[in-house]
Amino acid sequence: MSGPTIYDVATAAQVATSTVSRAFSQPGRVSADTRERILAVAAELGYRPNPHARALLSGKHHTVAMVVSDITNPHYFDLIRGAELRARVSEYTLLLVNAEESPRVEWEQIQRLSPAVDGFVLAASRLPDENLQQVAAQRPVVLMSRELPGLASVVLDHVEGCRQIVAHLASLGHRDVLYLSGPRNSWMAATRWAALRAAAEQVGISARRLGPFTPKVSQGGAAADGAVNAGATAVVAHNDLLAIGVMQRLAQRGLRVPEDVSVVGFDDIFAADVCSPGLTTLGGAHVDVGRAAVELLLTAGVRAPDDQPRVLLPTELVLRASTGPCR
């Protein structure tokens, strides 16, 4: 059932359990040959250290929990991949949990896992600020795609990215952009809208907003109809999924992209490259976001609460066929 323990190894190797323990955790503090003998015996017996027992005493679990606000969204998979990658490098285990877009579920999961992990990386957390602060008081936390003063975070530079989007659209002659907004409690949605609006003002064009929409393909229909009704010449959808849904509905209604309406998305998911027309979208190294978040968590050591790093990764406006000159 549950394999050999250090006792078995100690007996077989004729040493004390503590020596076996040291042979594994502090190789320096055991003489070379005893250690060798122990390792040999351990290997022969098929001994595996029990992570639970280890964690119980040491308080180190070698585990980080990643909470994703909606595991359904393909965009998050790059974050997950990056996080998994970085965790593995340090021989940490990545625990994946889905919050199902529900702050309550997110909170419960975090509370449940809290005593068993070294820290949390939260992807696009939907928790209110106060709750985030509470979590941070218990365990190291790194936010992804969200910022909060006092907490470490990794985000793509959407302010700059939105500026690029608006500049691109303006250069094509558009005098107005319509933002199809994401979920109400999404920090990202608020950030993008603010950035879009500011950028628009700066170049002297108007910015409007519609929504919120659940950022899925299926919601694209409603969003598209709203956009048409608003007489938009250029729409910026909260993410690529929504953008693709918008394009599908537009095509269905006989409107051409980009001749009648230009469409821009966010995330640069794989589908944005293969759909037609190809979707102009704000991409970035999402894998690096995941990677950096775990990196920050693992090195969280001794940073003061008022000295939490905010990592800003560059975005990249990927131009494809969905944007064109204003009609």
Added chain:
Amino acid sequence: MSGPTIYDVATAAQVATSTVSRAFSQPGRVSADTRERILAVAAELGYRPNPHARALLSGKHHTVAMVVSDITNPHYFDLIRGAELRARVSEYTLLLVNAEESPRVEWEQIQRLSPAVDGFVLAASRLPDENLQQVAAQRPVVLMSRELPGLASVVLDHVEGCRQIVAHLASLGHRDVLYLSGPRNSWMAATRWAALRAAAEQVGISARRLGPFTPKVSQGGAAADGAVNAGATAVVAHNDLLAIGVMQRLAQRGLRVPEDVSVVGFDDIFAADVCSPGLTTLGGAHVDVGRAAVELLLTAGVRAPDDQPRVLLPTELVLRASTGPCR
């Protein structure tokens, strides 16, 4: 640091630690009012049971590890989602690990995690049969997208699916199908080839094979060139990613899909629906595969080794524009 323990709760509630323990794990075996008092005190103190301590003694970890052969492949996302979903229902934690297409990494990860989880679900495992048997000897295991006598498994019915593909192609007048094969150590690749071949024979057309190819978009170029060189009129790619890569290369070379070559994929990933032409592909409820695998694992209880369930889920041939009459 590490919150209150049952001792703190016991003291505060004026009961023994065992009573506190019972109040949480066997609510029935404690009088209603003492339990209520305990829970109240626990809540007030912010007590959270420590999963490690619990696991150490009980041997139940409430955790299942999911090992994915290549987390890069979007197809697995559905499996992951399904697994996460089912795990959550039973308040199990899903531990996600990536094997990076390497049997060695896969083996090491499994060994490392083995003492800390209740079982494994292995997605498209690349391990040789013997290793799988060894793993199964230590812990309950459920295979996804792979079968092995003596082990529980959940797979889509590719035999039937391949028959549908071949029938579809034959009905369009194709007299030959070319399978662009997946990785050499992929059970799926072998299964698909065997099924395709058998189905082709049955309807009296020829089947050929090229590869193996790493099933990524980037490999589609080589696969496409090989297919053209072989004079194929219909190709069946190991997955949608490869199929999309093939279509891109074909377009680049001025060949039309489906007029010159029909293309079929596997998995029905999101991109298959939005690429152009839309990709005909063998889909299925992948989320259910993930769900069923975890389900099987959690109910693994007392099944004999020779009585391991093999769940076969239906496939569905999704017809899109990439297949057409033979030229």
Added chain:
DNA sequence: CTGAAAGCGCTAACAA
């Protein structure tokens, strides 16, 4: 450099 012994937080007999 190595051994003895005391727990980490919790559960599971066994009593009461």
Added chain:
DNA sequence: TTGTTAGCGCTTTCAG
């Protein structure tokens, strides 16, 4: 129904 008492497998003082 509740309390007492051993541990689960490991790390970590503290001696030797």
